[in-house]
Amino acid sequence: MGADQPPKIVIVDESPIRAAILEEGLREAGFTGVVHISEMQSLLARIYALDPDVILIDLENPSRDVLEQMFQVSRAVRRPIAMFVDQSDAASIQASVDAGVSAYIVDGLKKERIKPILDLCISRFNAFAKLQDELDRTKSALEDRKVIDRAKGILMKLKGLTEDEAYILLRSTAMREKKKIGEIAQSILTASEMLK
């Protein structure tokens, strides 16, 4: 690899969305040689075929242990990993583990050339986690909505309430018991199921 050429980067991630977010970020920053591997079978052989300088892998991926093999000098390992990037400083270890990503350097890249890659990686992983979190919350809000609607229906039928009255009853019970409306609604569904 010449000094001016951008390093070749491999992203090992089973999440296509996260990999795309990261890949896009790296390309925008001028790292054009980015390849995404999503298939974990024969991972080492694929990596050797690509011969990258940097490998990024998400921490949810059990195949991280496969990469650790590249630290070894053996017949199966053609180009040993010189360094685990996080070895360089404690703060970057913490930040990358928190973000859920790890980086391996195959060639002797200079630290200042690694730093922007890792920083970008961490920020994109964090952005993805935030997105995922929002998505999960939206999903569970939708779920709650459905449960509350069904509980309201039961209260209206059994107690002859209007929809508004049923909702007020749910809300006041939740406040009194210091629970979420969704939880109260769920217990009504469970109870009515049992009493059927």
Add this chain to the structure above:
Amino acid sequence: MTIPLRIGFIPLVDAAALIVAVDKGFAAAEGLDVTLVREVSWSNVRDKLNIGLFDAAHLLAPVAIASSLGLGHVKVPIAAPFNLGLNGNAITVSPPLHAAIMGEISDDPFVPMATALALARVVAKRRKRGAEPLTFGMTFPFSTHNYQLRFWMAAGGVDPDEDVRLVVLPPPYMVDSLASGHVDAFCVGAPWNSIAVDLGVGHILHFVADILVRAVEKVLAVRQDWAEKNPEVLAALVRAAFRAAEFIEQPQNRAEAARILAQPERIGVNADVVQRTLDGHLKISPDGTMRESSRYLLVGREGAARPDPVQAAWLYAQMVRWGQASISPEALRTAQAVFRPDLYDAALGREGKLADPPGAIGAFAGPAFDANDIAGHLAAFAIGRR
């Protein structure tokens, strides 16, 4: 007051003492509020322990030593005050490789020298006809599985680096890889060997207890500085794990222990498979052949939980033999100092100790292990990377 602790583990049966300590209330009885965090890779467990995201971890014994020596990674001194298990691994081979080995064997197939010699003949024949070298899966470069496979095949004359391929595979991928032919065999802990047999894609060729009578497997690991700063918390944790190990080793508790371990958020497999492992009563062939061993996995019985620095020295010797570590008296001392019988004794006193502890290792080949002369010991083995 309860002390909150975060402890990482990999879903394997040898995390039993830790899981039962938490789920059966032994940890709470010691004033500990433990959150168990299930992890997907040994690299994650090691890193999260090293940087303090975990207070303690279920860890491969060789990883604890490698971390203390700074091999392949950041150097973080680890203390191991409690063995979570001895033995417990097995070597499973594909049906075609099993047939090939049985076709070449000239002795009892449970005798490891017999299978190792047969493997050497299989390897030689494959080479002669230009077949691809056999591929063996194991779990981590610094793993008991790696060293046990190497020790076994090298005894029969198979060079693990030249004659076959050894590859790291995450345990959950082992069975699929064997079924798809990506690997011809693997060495892994429970429950994966049994799952391969149940699915009809593998034969258990050896229990590790065939190869080594007493091999330390996983340890309870903490950072050395954490151990120094939190001696009472550590002692409480060791006691909780010890009580759990005692519970598990009572035959009448096995079914309950297996149910606890089988829960989806713990190991997440069939309770029956877990119990077969704890009982040492395993189906070894898809045709239903069973095999019993009183030494399949030791969780605390026979003094298994008390760390033995000789075991650490043996693991270090394997690192030297296979070119992962250079030999030096300082490194040997560092490796042995990872295993902390003193911390174990401080927590348990007389109760945790056997009057007459059994000897360490007991390998099927080579001279008896001498921790005081590793170079001399390794000189007795023809194959190695030193």
